[in-house]
Structure formats: C-alpha cells, structure tokens
Amino acid sequence: MPPWQLDWQQPWFAPLRTLGEPLLAQIRQGASVAQALNSALQAQPIHLPAGDLRFVAQTELPAGMGFEAFVHSQAAVPTRDNWHDFFHGLIWLQQPQLKARFNAWHLEALVADEAGPGRRGPMRDALTLFDENGLILQAPAPLAEALRERDWTALGGSLRPLWRQARWQVVGHALLEKLLQPRKPICAHVLLDASVLEDPLRLRQKPFFALPVLGIPGWCAANEHLDFYRDPGVFRPLR
Structure with a gap:
C-alpha cells in the first residue's frame, strides 16, 4: 500500500485537488480506492447505458473477461488500491463523457475484430495511448x-x-x-x-x-x- 501522500500544489495535480483531496483523505483513513471514488458518485452520479457508474474491487472482474467489456456491460470499473487506479478514477469523475466515449469505441473495435484475437489494432492502440x-x-x-x-x-x-x-x-x-x-x-x-x-x-x-x-x-x-x-x-x- 502506498503512503498516499500527494503534493496538490504541483501544477499537474492542482486541477484535480478539489475533487481528489477529500477522497485521498478517506483512503488514508482506511477506505479502499473504490469506496472513496464511489463516495464522490453519491453527490454526482454518472449515468452509463448499463446503469449508474460504480467502482468495484478488481476481484469482481471475471477471469477471461476484458476490462473494457466489463465496464461496458456492468457500468462498473474494476479498481485496485494503487495510485494508477486512483488517478484513473479521478479522470472518470472529471471527464465522464470522454471516458464513456472511449469505452464505447473500445467495444466497437472489439466487435469489429479489427486486429484479430489478442491484439489491440490501431483504434484501440490510439485509445490506450x-x-x-x-x-x-x-x-x-x-x-x-x-x-x-x-x-x-x-x-x-x-x-x-x-x-x-x-x-x-x-x-x-x-x-x-x-x-x-x-x-x-x-x-x-x-x-x-x-x-x-x-x-x-x-x-x-x-x-x-x-x-x-x-x-x-x-x-x-x-x-x-x-x-x-x-x-x-x-x-x-x-x-
């Protein structure tokens, strides 16, 4: 578990401070990253085609199921207790329309099977980058x-x-x-x-x-x- 200390005055973090600082305080008090992110959704839910967005433990992602497919079908984002997924969740909260659009495009590329099994292809590669x-x-x-x-x-x-x-x-x-x-x-x-x-x-x-x-x-x-x-x-x- 990381120490969960962050310098919000850094220019790259400052735009996320209002959103992220209270959530980080919850994590330091023992909440999981998913629990902290979900607390922000109580005041401002994010509506997706499959339902209202929620963050869930990584263990809820079924074996063999793709991350983006799970998000699309369950309106749920598998989330680990690390910085990577904390920032991923903050961007979901800050840019929900963009993240939802990217998720839909991932699924369209998968359905089109543009690169064949096990490969990303140009569309999903660009999205991921x-x-x-x-x-x-x-x-x-x-x-x-x-x-x-x-x-x-x-x-x-x-x-x-x-x-x-x-x-x-x-x-x-x-x-x-x-x-x-x-x-x-x-x-x-x-x-x-x-x-x-x-x-x-x-x-x-x-x-x-x-x-x-x-x-x-x-x-x-x-x-x-x-x-x-x-x-x-x-x-x-x-x-």
Whole structure:
C-alpha cells in the first residue's frame, strides 16, 4: 500500500485537488480506492447505458473477461488500491463523457475484430495511448507549430510568453502516476485539436505530439534557463 501522500500544489495535480483531496483523505483513513471514488458518485452520479457508474474491487472482474467489456456491460470499473487506479478514477469523475466515449469505441473495435484475437489494432492502440498518457493543449498557433517542428529552444525561449495564453488538461492517468516522481524525460502524448476526441477515424491516426512535460513553463523551475531545452536525449529534434 502506498503512503498516499500527494503534493496538490504541483501544477499537474492542482486541477484535480478539489475533487481528489477529500477522497485521498478517506483512503488514508482506511477506505479502499473504490469506496472513496464511489463516495464522490453519491453527490454526482454518472449515468452509463448499463446503469449508474460504480467502482468495484478488481476481484469482481471475471477471469477471461476484458476490462473494457466489463465496464461496458456492468457500468462498473474494476479498481485496485494503487495510485494508477486512483488517478484513473479521478479522470472518470472529471471527464465522464470522454471516458464513456472511449469505452464505447473500445467495444466497437472489439466487435469489429479489427486486429484479430489478442491484439489491440490501431483504434484501440490510439485509445490506450491517449487514455494512459494524454494531454490536451490549446495553444496559440506559433506554439503549436513549434511543437510540431520540435523547435524546443523556441518553445522555451522566444515563444515563452505565449504559454500564458495556452490551456492544458492532463487526461492520462498513467502520466499523473509518473508525475508523482517528476523526471525530465517524462513525455505526454499531446493533442492540439480536442475535436479529434469526437471522431474515431481521426483519433485512430494517432495525431499526437511528444512533449517532455517538465518543459512546460511553470512546471519546473529549471526550465527558466534555455539550456534546459538543449538536451537532445530528452528534447529530441525532428527526424
């Protein structure tokens, strides 16, 4: 069992603080992660086609049944007592429509058997990548273009003032888990056009851009110096 301590002042956790801090307090007092998440649903239930969403112990997932199929048929999310599933639950609570849409698309891809038994295929692969590691970035055009071109010194230097106009949202629960121990190489799969999340045909093309997230101004004091971005092992040039 992890110690369940979290610095909510970190910029990547701060948007989840109002939702997550009371739940984490319950866990520290002995509640399971599923129980804590379910307490939030009492005030604001999430309605899915199979019923109202609930979080259940991982042991309720039948052997041989896929995770997404279980969520779809039971309106229940198998949940372990770890950080990964805590953040997964928080994103469900914060972004229920997006998570429900992703679940439906997973099932559509499974029914279509797009990749054959035991394989994910392009649609489910794209869904998994973004669900685990995604970040939505609304940025002024020059910033967006510099990210596409991997012009890191421009992103951290001449274009740095434009970051004040940018808006970002972490979607990936595994990304949040990794940021419990922030390290310079941690990258997000960044989506610059949120409308892609409403179009499975566009999403399956994986229109993501890699961004070492500690390069976002305000996320790391060291990135105030341009040399931070001159590390080709992390801030890699465009091939």
